[in-house]
Amino acid sequence: MSGLLQCDGLEAAHLPAKPLHLAIGIFDGLHLGHQSVIEAAIHSARRCGGLAGVLTFSPHPSVLLRPESPTRLLMPPAMKRTVLARLGVDVLIEHPFTPAYSAVSADEFVPHLRNHLPNLAAIYVGENWRFGRGRTGDVALLVAEAQKVGLSVFSAPRLNHNGAAISSSRIRELLTKGEITAVNAMLGYTYFTDGVVERGRQLGRTIGFPTLNVAWEPELPPRFGVYAVEVLAGQNRPVKAVANYGLRPTVAQTSRPLLEVHLLEASPLAYGDKVTVNWLHFLRPESKFGSLDELRKQIEKDRRSALDFFAKSAGS
Numbered sequence: 001m002s003g004l005l006q007c008d009g010l011e012a013a014h015l016p017a018k019p020l021h022l023a024i025g026i027f028d029g030l031h032l033g034h035q036s037v038i039e040a041a042i043h044s045a046r047r048c049g050g051l052a053g054v055l056t057f058s059p060h061p062s063v064l065l066r067p068e069s070p071t072r073l074l075m076p077p078a079m080k081r082t083v084l085a086r087l088g089v090d091v092l093i094e095h096p097f098t099p100a101y102s103a104v105s106a107d108e109f110v111p112h113l114r115n116h117l118p119n120l121a122a123i124y125v126g127e128n129w130r131f132g133r134g135r136t137g138d139v140a141l142l143v144a145e146a147q148k149v150g151l152s153v154f155s156a157p158r159l160n161h162n163g164a165a166i167s168s169s170r171i172r173e174l175l176t177k178g179e180i181t182a183v184n185a186m187l188g189y190t191y192f193t194d195g196v197v198e199r200g201r202q203l204g205r206t207i208g209f210p211t212l213n214v215a216w217e218p219e220l221p222p223r224f225g226v227y228a229v230e231v232l233a234g235q236n237r238p239v240k241a242v243a244n245y246g247l248r249p250t251v252a253q254t255s256r257p258l259l260e261v262h263l264l265e266a267s268p269l270a271y272g273d274k275v276t277v278n279w280l281h282f283l284r285p286e287s288k289f290g291s292l293d294e295l296r297k298q299i300e301k302d303r304r305s306a307l308d309f310f311a312k313s314a315g316s
């Protein structure tokens with residue numbers, strides 16, 4: 001099967017009659033641990049001519065269970081779809097996490113799945129996965145319940161990074177601290193922003209640093225600051241750049257953060273172009289300068305730091 005088939009809920013999952021190898025979880029960020037679960041499903045599906053599926057839930061359960069402080073997500077649904085399609089997943093089922101769904105008990109979970117997915121052949125989760133009302137079900141119960149209806153269960157060992165488990169929560173925390181190198185190491189791909197190039201106030205070019213503004217409003221903003229990034233548009237090769245993400249306190253009074261990209265190489269980018277910005281390296285926190293001249297001198301240093309970063313990464 002080519003392309004990602006999307007289903008809006010289990011009820012709407014009318015799938016081709018092939019064995020379904022289904023990975024289950026929230027999968028916010030699709031980090032290396034998530035990928036090991038999903039890749040196991042893809043691998044088995046390919047071996048037996050079946051379908052590789054992902055069952056995920058939306059909104060995040062915290063919206064229902066902890067409405068006073070819901071989890072702010074690393075990736076919007078569109079970004080999740082992009083990465084899943086890139087991984088080679090055939091089917092994505094986004095099931096609404098409603099009060100009724102949250103009330104399904106751990107014992108009822110497998111029959112409930114089987115009922116909606118008659119071709120379900122195997123379930124893929126991480127070894128720490130919990131399910132059912134109050135998260136009372138664990139992998140041992142899943143295996144026992146699955147056996148009763150002839151399904152197999154694969155549970156992936158927990159993947160670590162620097163001695164601690166990789167998890168979406170850990171990545172969220174590091175992103176807000178600007179630790180983009182660790183974020184990228186745990187994601188297994190480069191954290192990215194998809195957006196459209198917008199016109200700025202054109203002040204940048206008067207101080208010698210024209211910037212492209214990328215329209216973007218993430219649920220979980222990365223740390224405000226200056227980053228070495230690369231910009232991709234269509235099939236063009238990546239363009240090296242340095243970006244500021246933040247409120248630009250030297251020149252603006254706003255509460256709406258902006259991603260501004262200053263290109264380090266010539267490029268045909270124009271307003272309205274769709275771009276992907278890959279976040280590679282944190283250079284410094286955003287700060288408020290006493291004058292435009294001080295800001296200009298600092299941006300010149302940022303340019304050099306970014307060029308050094310690119311020169312070093314080309315040599316490594």
Ligand SMILES: Cc1cc2nc3c(=O)[nH]c(=O)nc-3n(C[C@H](O)[C@H](O)[C@H](O)COP(=O)(O)O)c2cc1C
Nearest residue numbers: 200201202203204244248249250251262286287302
């Ligand atoms: C590499 C880089 C670093 C920046 N750092 C800061 C900063 O630390 N503080 C700040 O107030 N603005 C910072 N800015 C934002 C500038 O104030 C902004 O790009 C400039 O005023 C142009 O804005 P405009 O696109 O709306 O014309 C930075 C911009 C770039 C490209």
Ligand SMILES: Nc1ncnc2c1ncn2[C@@H]1O[C@H](COP(=O)(O)OP(=O)(O)OP(=O)(O)O)[C@@H](O)[C@H]1O
Nearest residue numbers: 025026027033125126129157158159166167168169
């Ligand atoms: N480090 C990991 N190694 C292997 N599997 C993992 C890892 N982290 C999560 N998984 C598995 O991936 C699936 C989706 O996980 P989920 O998104 O619920 O967890 P998470 O990344 O730990 O998120 P959070 O930090 O928000 O709890 C689950 O089956 C889970 O067990």
